[in-house]
Amino acid sequence: MRQAARATAQLTKAAVLALGSYIFITVLLFTAAATVAVVGAALLPETVLLVRRIAGVKRRQAAVWTGREIPEAYLPLTGPLRERLRTTVRDPGTLRDLRWMVAYYGYGWLVCLVLPLWPVGLVVDGVRCGLMGREAVVLPLISRLADLDARWSRFLLKPSPKALLAERVEELTETRAGAVAAHGAELRRIERDLHDGTQARLVALSMRIGLAKRAYDHDPEGSRRLLDDAQDQAEEALTELRHVVRGIHPPILTDRGLAGAVRALAASSGLEVTVLVDGPVDDGPRAPAAVEAAVYFVVAEALTNAAKHSGSPRASVQLDRVSAGVRAVVWDEGLGGADEAGGSGLLGIRRRVAALDGIVTVTSPVGGPTMIAVELPCVW
Incomplete structure (x- = not known):
């Protein structure tokens, strides 16, 4: 009945x-x-x-x-x-x-x-x-x-199969456009960092070395000070260059794997971050480098947003190795109200994930909490 x-x-x-x-x-x-x-x-x-x-x-x-x-x-x-x-x-x-x-x-x-x-x-x-x-x-x-x-x-x-194919082509066209835009923005950021940071320090380094050479004969002490300054400039330029390289592909991913890299991010975020790893994310075959890098940057951006805008001292990150790929969830207890159009970095996250055919879910009601979940496909 x-x-x-x-x-x-x-x-x-x-x-x-x-x-x-x-x-x-x-x-x-x-x-x-x-x-x-x-x-x-x-x-x-x-x-x-x-x-x-x-x-x-x-x-x-x-x-x-x-x-x-x-x-x-x-x-x-x-x-x-x-x-x-x-x-x-x-x-x-x-x-x-x-x-x-x-x-x-x-x-x-x-x-x-x-x-x-x-x-x-x-x-x-x-x-x-x-x-x-x-x-x-x-x-x-x-x-x-x-x-x-x-x-x-x-x-x-x-x-019909033809309609599904047309829809898939349309979707891939959109994600490709987003990927191209994200790639262009990344190149402009790297160019800006190199021009305004590393290049400026290298120019200053060259000038100090030139002054030290001129002062070497008549002012050895002043020349030594200029060389000390040049050494400091060289170290700062190396530090900034490493920062730029980390923006392309973080070496820590190669050294520690995704879970270790995320734990390092959490430790340096300025927040009290709990990292939960469910499933052997780094055991056995690893995800492709592009997938690991995308997850790393998503977590980094989400934690940066939480530190800047949430007003909460705590956050959590969860990494899962699922059958279809890798899933990452970043959660904070802050004010919520995250807006993709407000320059919060969410649009960049969505474009980066869409370029790899992934899924982004953002839940951020006014008053909080905020949750950013991404799932990126890969073959294990």
Whole structure:
């Protein structure tokens, strides 16, 4: 009975959607006529958006019943009217949605017809079971109808391989653009650090050595002081050069592995940081260098943000080696309200992770806490 009640609720939603679709056919016919007449061509993209919403409702209904999501793959309807019309006509998702809607017009009336009759069948089943000792028929039938409706909807609404490929190409185009932007920003940062820091110190070093050479014959003591200053400048230039190199690929990752490098970050962050490592992150085969570097920089940026903006003296970092790759979570008890558009470094984190086909999740309500979770895929 519980399963039958659930199936009844599912079919009731399907019947309501079918009735709504029958009403919506007026909109479709009007849009078709207006488009043919050219004057109403602007209605076509808006109508297609409505069809997408209706199809989306059906996808969610089927997902609730089967427990399996039906993915969507649509081209974005943006830009000038001519571009939106071209996208509407060329999008494979439009044709699949319309095909589903036409099919739903054909079999949706069965749901509307059978649903009011099944309580009568339930009474008959009760009589058959009580008086004649036979098995129930209607209860399994109502579940089978719900299964059939969900299977048909999944078959008709699932994206075609071509649509999935187009969506993947679009996604890769966006991530590549983000990766190029992140790479450009990184190159500009390295250039700025070299120009304003290391290069300036090397220029000062060269000038001091030149002055020491000139003063060597007539002022040996002054020349010695200049050489001492030059040695200090050389050490500072080496320190800054090491800092720049760490910004390209931290040597500590090679020396200590990801867990050890993150622990070193935590120790130097100025916060009370708890580092939890679940799973053998550094045992066995290691993640690719690009993945380890991305996780390292994400943790470094997140801890820097926490120290600057959170107002909390504590933070935590968790590293997990999962079947699909590496997962890192940075959490603090601060003020929250982190904004990607506010120069907090979150956009850079998202671009760096997206370049490796990873996922970033940011949770930072006003009042805190803030959680930044990233998952980067790799093959172990």
